[in-house]
Amino acid sequence: MEASAASLHAGAGAHVEHEHHGPPEAHRSSRVEPQLLGMLLFIISEVMVFGAFFTAYFFIRVVDASPWPAHGTELPKIIAGFNTAILLSSSVTVHWALEGVKRGNRFALKAGMLTTFFLGATFLFVQINEYVHIGFAPSNSAQASIFFGLTGLHGAHVFIGLCLLAFVNVRAFRGHFSPEQHRGVEVPGIYWHFVDVMWVIVYTTVYLL
Amino acid sequence: MLAKLRAPGWYRAGLFTLAAIAFAYVLVGIVRSAMHFPNAWDDGDAITIVSLIAVPLFVLVGIGCFDYWFYWVSGRPTRPEDHSAHGAQSWKDYFRVNTDHKVIGIQYVCTSFFFLFVGGLLAMLMRAELAQPGMQFVSSEQFNGLFSVHAALLIFLFVIPVFAGLANFVIPLMIGAPDMAFPRLNALSFWMLPLAGLLMVGSFLAPGGSFATGWTAYAPLSTTMPLGQLFFTIGVQFAGASSIATALNFLVTIITMRAPGMSFFRMPLLVWANFSTSLLVVIATPFIAASQFFVLLDRALGFQFFNAFVGAGKDGSVLMYQHVFWFYSHPAVYIMMLPGFGIISEIISVKSRKPIFGYRMMAFSLIAIVILGFTVWAHHMFVSGMQSWIRIPMMITTAIIAVPTGIKIFSWLATLWRGVLHLDTPMLFALGFLTTFTCGGISGVMLAMIPFDIHVSDTYFIVAHIHYVLFGGSLFTIFAGVYYWFPKMTGRMYDERLGKLHFWATFVFFNLTFAPMHVIGVQGMPRRVADYAQQFAGMNLAISIASFLLGLSMLVFLYNMVVSWRLGPRAAANPWRALTLEWQVSSPPPIFNFDAVPTVVGGPYEYGIPGAVHGIFQSPAEAKPMPAGSVATSPTTE
Numbered sequence: 001m002e003a004s005a006a007s008l009h010a011g012a013g014a015h016v017e018h019e020h021h022g023p024p025e026a027h028r029s030s031r032v033e034p035q036l037l038g039m040l041l042f043i044i045s046e047v048m049v050f051g052a053f054f055t056a057y058f059f060i061r062v063v064d065a066s067p068w069p070a071h072g073t074e075l076p077k078i079i080a081g082f083n084t085a086i087l088l089s090s091s092v093t094v095h096w097a098l099e100g101v102k103r104g105n106r107f108a109l110k111a112g113m114l115t116t117f118f119l120g121a122t123f124l125f126v127q128i129n130e131y132v133h134i135g136f137a138p139s140n141s142a143q144a145s146i147f148f149g150l151t152g153l154h155g156a157h158v159f160i161g162l163c164l165l166a167f168v169n170v171r172a173f174r175g176h177f178s179p180e181q182h183r184g185v186e187v188p189g190i191y192w193h194f195v196d197v198m199w200v201i202v203y204t205t206v207y208l209l
Numbered sequence: 210m211l212a213k214l215r216a217p218g219w220y221r222a223g224l225f226t227l228a229a230i231a232f233a234y235v236l237v238g239i240v241r242s243a244m245h246f247p248n249a250w251d252d253g254d255a256i257t258i259v260s261l262i263a264v265p266l267f268v269l270v271g272i273g274c275f276d277y278w279f280y281w282v283s284g285r286p287t288r289p290e291d292h293s294a295h296g297a298q299s300w301k302d303y304f305r306v307n308t309d310h311k312v313i314g315i316q317y318v319c320t321s322f323f324f325l326f327v328g329g330l331l332a333m334l335m336r337a338e339l340a341q342p343g344m345q346f347v348s349s350e351q352f353n354g355l356f357s358v359h360a361a362l363l364i365f366l367f368v369i370p371v372f373a374g375l376a377n378f379v380i381p382l383m384i385g386a387p388d389m390a391f392p393r394l395n396a397l398s399f400w401m402l403p404l405a406g407l408l409m410v411g412s413f414l415a416p417g418g419s420f421a422t423g424w425t426a427y428a429p430l431s432t433t434m435p436l437g438q439l440f441f442t443i444g445v446q447f448a449g450a451s452s453i454a455t456a457l458n459f460l461v462t463i464i465t466m467r468a469p470g471m472s473f474f475r476m477p478l479l480v481w482a483n484f485s486t487s488l489l490v491v492i493a494t495p496f497i498a499a500s501q502f503f504v505l506l507d508r509a510l511g512f513q514f515f516n517a518f519v520g521a522g523k524d525g526s527v528l529m530y531q532h533v534f535w536f537y538s539h540p541a542v543y544i545m546m547l548p549g550f551g552i553i554s555e556i557i558s559v560k561s562r563k564p565i566f567g568y569r570m571m572a573f574s575l576i577a578i579v580i581l582g583f584t585v586w587a588h589h590m591f592v593s594g595m596q597s598w599i600r601i602p603m604m605i606t607t608a609i610i611a612v613p614t615g616i617k618i619f620s621w622l623a624t625l626w627r628g629v630l631h632l633d634t635p636m637l638f639a640l641g642f643l644t645t646f647t648c649g650g651i652s653g654v655m656l657a658m659i660p661f662d663i664h665v666s667d668t669y670f671i672v673a674h675i676h677y678v679l680f681g682g683s684l685f686t687i688f689a690g691v692y693y694w695f696p697k698m699t700g701r702m703y704d705e706r707l708g709k710l711h712f713w714a715t716f717v718f719f720n721l722t723f724a725p726m727h728v729i730g731v732q733g734m735p736r737r738v739a740d741y742a743q744q745f746a747g748m749n750l751a752i753s754i755a756s757f758l759l760g761l762s763m764l765v766f767l768y769n770m771v772v773s774w775r776l777g778p779r780a781a782a783n784p785w786r787a788l789t790l791e792w793q794v795s796s797p798p799p800i801f802n803f804d805a806v807p808t809v810v811g812g813p814y815e816y817g818i819p820g821a822v823h824g825i826f827q828s829p830a831e832a833k834p835m836p837a838g839s840v841a842t843s844p845t846t847e
Binding site for chain 1: 281283386387453460464496498507511516524525533536596802805806
């Protein structure tokens with residue numbers, strides 16, 4: 001791999017030099033960072049995915065006026081409430097990590113990132129445990145499908161967020177990021193905040209209301 | 210050989226395909242064992258479904274879409290200054306992961322035209338079956354499959370991505386950027402596309418036949434279909450993810466990478482059009498993703514979203530599918546049309562040598578369509594049994610959305626007024642678009658009226674309308690755009706005589722094929738049925754013959770494109786004497802587009818104004834005192 005990749009790049013490098021020395025610097029026509037803007041647009045897209053799942057919820061619960069939750073089932077509000085607290089506290093730690101790296105405090109970066117990761121993993125673990133013991137399956141009713149659909153969609157986002165946090169952790173522990181270059185912490189952090197805020201909405205509509 | 214299997218490319222992709230199938234087999238086996246299901250290890254359905262998701266993902270990794278990111282996330286050194294994946298030296302480079310927006314644009318256009326021809330052949334098969342009443346060539350199930358795959362391919366693998374392809378090539382050049390904002394994401398979003406297409410075409414090989422629920426895949430029909438349905442359900446996810454990623458890329462590119470001096474109101478209208486389309490994609494496309502997630506969950510994991518059968522006691526909702534689906538799929542028709550509006554604005558202004566009429570209104574009407582596009586979805590559901598109070602508001606908004614479209618039509622007409630028209634192939638297609646799309650728009654307003662819509666629901670009137678706006682509308686703009694930018698993309702000129710032949714054949718046979726469908730539709734011939742009453746026999750035979758000739762006219766186009774690309778005369782940098790920036794560089798453009806980023810000093814459409822210049826190749830500081838001394842085209846006095 002190394003050898004072939006090296007020779008490939010050597011060959012490519014030769015032709016690039018032969019062609020051109022590199023692209024001109026693009027003009028920056030906006031003060032917004034491209035990566036930040038890309039993440040915000042992606043979050044808009046994600047909000048709409050959740051919106052479609054909430055549409056399903058709305059149709060079953062409000063338009064069709066089906067009982068919520070389905071007859072004979074109960075949702076574990078208290079456990080999910082603790083879980084909410086766990087997830088929300090992880091938003092605080094990820095912010096701590098970002099503030100840390102901005103001030104050059106590498107301990108805060110590493111500790112904050114690692115804590116966030118484990119808080120997120122705990123949330124996911126509790127959620128899966130809740131699925132196992134909840135006493136109904138998605139095939140029981142449309143309400144159960146919506147419950148598993150919405151919380152499962154959110155769980156999938158927590159999983160993606162955990163992957164991003166894992167990448168940040170690896171890079172942080174390998175000595176990347178500095179007060180000048182911390183976009184790699186900031187952008188996954190924004191995603192993580194989005195996952196948290198979305199959970200508050202899911203928890204409120206699915207469990208509490 | 211081992212090195213080949215480890216380096217990114219097709220060998221590794223093949224290896225990863227096998228790995229994906231093995232992964233699906235093991236995953237399904239383990240999960241089913243854990244759930245104590247009978248026959249845990251030999252459920253072909255489940256293994257196929259998981260493979261349908263895993264294989265495309267593994268192939269994407271195999272051909273190397275993720276290699277850079279794997280280096281990045283593991284904290285190993287990456288090579289941001291290495292442009293080895295940039296630009297094409299030979300035709301082989303078009304079959305590799307490439308980060309050059311010009312290469313990706315051509316990859317997009319060629320791939321989607323491949324699927325146009327596949328989809329067109331399916332349509333020919335349908336017309337063969339419909340040439341006579343009774344059943345001749347295919348069974349009714351196969352016929353259902355034909356029109357479903359035809360529609361799904363042409364919508365998700367042709368119209369939407371071909372616009373993304375043209376824009377991919379043109380937009381960074383037009384706004385004076387060296388590339389898109391996220392070149393690697395751009396490559397990834399392209400490579401998802403052929404995989405989605407292969408899934409959809411591959412559904413013909415599935416046991417039980419291809420998906421056969423139309424491109425709308427209404428539940429609960431789609432949740433009770435054989436395995437082929439899942440090829441659509443999962444294929445759409447990849448096509449949708451591709452289009453969201455591209456849209457995001459366009460938005461970021463347009464917002465952050467415009468050349469100095471290019472304010473939003475100095476952007477060419479094609480850029481405006483893709484900006485608004487991308488907004489639609491980012492906001493609306495997640496809804497179809499979700500609707501197909503629902504179908505997938507219902508079909509594969511026994512969820513009950515759509516189980517509304519009385520007595521089943523599951524409380525599912527069928528209407529919910531249609532609301533979620535059309536909340537995407539109505540904006541989707543603007544996703545399939547707005548970029549075409551942009552292309553037409555470019556061509557009509559250049560070819561009539563006049564500034565575009567009402568530039569700002571053209572831009573605002575695009576935004577108006579984006580906003581209104583989200584308020585009309587339920588007009589697809591007038592006969593669905595939804596709450597009747599939704600109907601009137603939806604009728605009104607649907608009628609209103611014709612207003613911004615009308616503003617555009619009249620602005621184009623006003624641009625043509627007293628212009629010096631150059632009636633070459635792109636212009637002919639643009640003018641053809643104006644006529645056919647206006648017809649399609651008028652039948653659209655007719656369909657907005659509830660009583661008429663109820664009368665013609667699910668008849669050939671709908672087929673006529675959709676083909677007047679998507680074939681006579683979108684496809685004509687695509688042809689116009691392909692001819693217009695062909696010299697820029699390939700560096701060669703197409704054959705003008707064959708181009709005109711192609712236009713006239715397409716225009717005549719298009720109208721002969723689809724205009725009679727209005728009549729038989731109003732008379733009540735149902736769409737999506739392989740057989741029909743004797744009274745429609747004459748009309749259908751005529752339609753079938755016209756449609757075959759329409760198919761033949763596409764061969765003229767194919768021949769012209771292939772031969773001109775190889776043997777056509779070399780194209781000048783600016784054969785149309787256009788002002789926009791993409792024409793101010795060589796044909797084809799240099800590998801990084803510009804040696805130095807140009808400065809924009811005027812509007813993009815100042816044709817016929819002496820001394821007018823759009824962009825110059827000087828830094829902003831040098832540029833200000835002498836806007837006329839430029840390398841731009843000599844202004845015309847026509």
